[in-house]
Amino acid sequence: xxxxxxxxxxxxxxxxxxxxxxxxxxxxxxxxxxxxxxxxxxxxxxxxxxxxxxxxxxxxxxxxxxxxxxxxxxxxxxxxxxxxxxxxxxxxxxxxx
Amino acid sequence: xxxxxxxxxxxxxxxxxxxxxxxxxxxxxxxxxxxxxxxxxxxxxxxxxxxxxxxxxxxxxxxxxxxxxxxxxxxxxxxxxxxxxxxxxxxxxxxxx
DNA sequence: ATAATTGTTTGATAATAATAAAACTATAAA
DNA sequence: TTTATAGTTTTATTATTATCAAACAATTAT
Numbered sequence: 001x002x003x004x005x006x007x008x009x010x011x012x013x014x015x016x017x018x019x020x021x022x023x024x025x026x027x028x029x030x031x032x033x034x035x036x037x038x039x040x041x042x043x044x045x046x047x048x049x050x051x052x053x054x055x056x057x058x059x060x061x062x063x064x065x066x067x068x069x070x071x072x073x074x075x076x077x078x079x080x081x082x083x084x085x086x087x088x089x090x091x092x093x094x095x096x097x
Numbered sequence: 098x099x100x101x102x103x104x105x106x107x108x109x110x111x112x113x114x115x116x117x118x119x120x121x122x123x124x125x126x127x128x129x130x131x132x133x134x135x136x137x138x139x140x141x142x143x144x145x146x147x148x149x150x151x152x153x154x155x156x157x158x159x160x161x162x163x164x165x166x167x168x169x170x171x172x173x174x175x176x177x178x179x180x181x182x183x184x185x186x187x188x189x190x191x192x193x194x
Numbered sequence: 195a196t197a198a199t200t201g202t203t204t205g206a207t208a209a210t211a212a213t214a215a216a217a218c219t220a221t222a223a224a
Numbered sequence: 225t226t227t228a229t230a231g232t233t234t235t236a237t238t239a240t241t242a243t244c245a246a247a248c249a250a251t252t253a254t
Contacts, residue, residue, distance in 0.1 A: 051245090061241095074250095075250060075252065
């Protein structure tokens, strides 16, 4: 039945669920998933109405969990979902958002 | 594409993710799902090692989110997962645990 | 060089959440 | 009736999170 998993795996799952438990982060993740490509932080900010420092805080959380990638170009930062990692860990989760 | 959903639906999803973000609750939910039948609180307590009042606290949270059912028989209480509700809201989620 | 833009970090605060001991309720057993 | 069991609630405490203003850093535009 393979119920027992490595703690680490379960812990990462829990962090992903944690990420999705906050309205702001849920919107960020959902939007990144549905648009299907990276977005500038500022662009994200226009869609998800939260203070820019709060946005930055949440984006850091997502980065630290490991479910987003960030690319810097000039003074802009582009965020994208690490879909492969999420799908590998929790296949089918993203399409539920 | 049906991206937009009722707030309520998304809010409930977020609460389910919240439920799964805590190690204790994750274990409770995962165990209830994998054993496939209701369990007495005490029985649950033997598997998930947390103080009985903490257990009660978490079980209340799950009940309030609406993802568990509780049946009282004598002085025992039996908890089961509201699988239908979870599957209806987030199909396929449970098998990822 | 100065100013504007894009984001991060710090610091303070408020809000939520987790934990556990102790008191409590209800049922069942002795 | 007393005692034990099963679980909840209350109270207190601590830990974690979320929020935002202000200061900061880096880049680009004027």
